[in-house]
Amino acid sequence: MSVVEIDPIPRDTSREAAAVYYAALTRMRPHERVASALKLSRQLQCVLADGVRRRNPQRPETAVWQEVLRRCFGEAAFQNLRHWRGVARMSDLEPSLTWIIDRLELTGIPYMVAGSLASTYYGEYRATADVDLVIAPAASQLEAFLDSLGDDFYASRTAAQQALQSRTMFNVIHPASGFKADLIVRKERPFSVEEFGRRAQVSLLGRSVYVASPEDVILSKLEWSKAGESERQFRDALGIAIVQWSHLDNAYLARWGRELEIQDLLGRLLREAQKFAPME
Numbered sequence: 135m136s137v138v139e140i141d142p143i144p145r146d147t148s149r150e151a152a153a154v155y156y157a158a159l160t161r162m163r164p165h166e167r168v169a170s171a172l173k174l175s176r177q178l179q180c181v182l183a184d185g186v187r188r189r190n191p192q193r194p195e196t197a198v199w200q201e202v203l204r205r206c207f208g209e210a211a212f213q214n215l216r217h218w219r220g221v222a223r224m225s226d227l228e229p230s231l232t233w234i235i236d237r238l239e240l241t242g243i244p245y246m247v248a249g250s251l252a253s254t255y256y257g258e259y260r261a262t263a264d265v266d267l268v269i270a271p272a273a274s275q276l277e278a279f280l281d282s283l284g285d286d287f288y289a290s291r292t293a294a295q296q297a298l299q300s301r302t303m304f305n306v307i308h309p310a311s312g313f314k315a316d317l318i319v320r321k322e323r324p325f326s327v328e329e330f331g332r333r334a335q336v337s338l339l340g341r342s343v344y345v346a347s348p349e350d351v352i353l354s355k356l357e358w359s360k361a362g363e364s365e366r367q368f369r370d371a372l373g374i375a376i377v378q379w380s381h382l383d384n385a386y387l388a389r390w391g392r393e394l395e396i397q398d399l400l401g402r403l404l405r406e407a408q409k410f411a412p413m414e
Contacts, residue, residue, distance in 0.1 A: 168338060249264075
């Protein structure tokens with residue numbers, strides 16, 4: 135999808151309504167946006183489960199939630215989880231996320247929250263099927279982290295080791311809560327190194343957590359937008375730009391916009407954001 139085809143405002147929303155909506159988001163505290171996103175994700179899982187029950191009223195509850203996992207995580211991940219214990223119940227997502235962050239910190243692995251949860255922290259909240267965590271582990275730290283997961287979490291050791299070698303990602307899943315984290319090994323390119331170095335330590339989920347900076351989340355979202363997931367990623371970036379408008383480092387954005395060859399998307403984003411940004 136080209137830049138000119140991106141509609142920054144959903145077709146079912148007027149610009150006047152969008153202005154009211156973004157003003158409300160700006161007034162919300164970051165942890166309130168994150169809590170709303172996690173709650174919405176749980177509600178959508180429950181709606182999905184209700185649909186499965188209506189279509190298959192005789193299906194056991196364990197099988198209902200197995201189908202939810204299949205739809206949330208995809209067939210490949212589900213095949214690894216279908217015989218995992220504890221899939222008959224679903225619980226809050228937040229404890230699973232904090233538990234994984236605890237294990238990263240206990241094993242000394244530097245990390246930062248990125249992706250849709252980071253964009254929720256800074257901008258517009260939405261439901262998400264997973265949480266992105268960028269990590270920079272040594273091989274020994276990664277092994278210690280995998281050992282620490284215990285029986286309640288699923289992770290493929292082979293996939294994790296391959297991700298470390300190829301600088302890609304692997305999954306950590308808590309089947310009992312329907313939580314999935316994508317652990318992304320930090321790339322060595324200059325932007326990824328500087329992005330990781332600029333991560334911010336914030337108060338979130340009742341604890342101190344490292345989160346990618348708002349500028350870096352914008353740039354990453356625009357990279358994904360350019361790669362093809364245009365509207366969703368662009369709107370995530372737009373929400374951040376609007377809510378964080380008066381705090382953005384525009385020189386930094388401009389520099390990496392040129393380096394990453396997304397300056398046209400960035401220019402469009404900032405022009406749109408300025409229309410909705412709160413007046414000082």
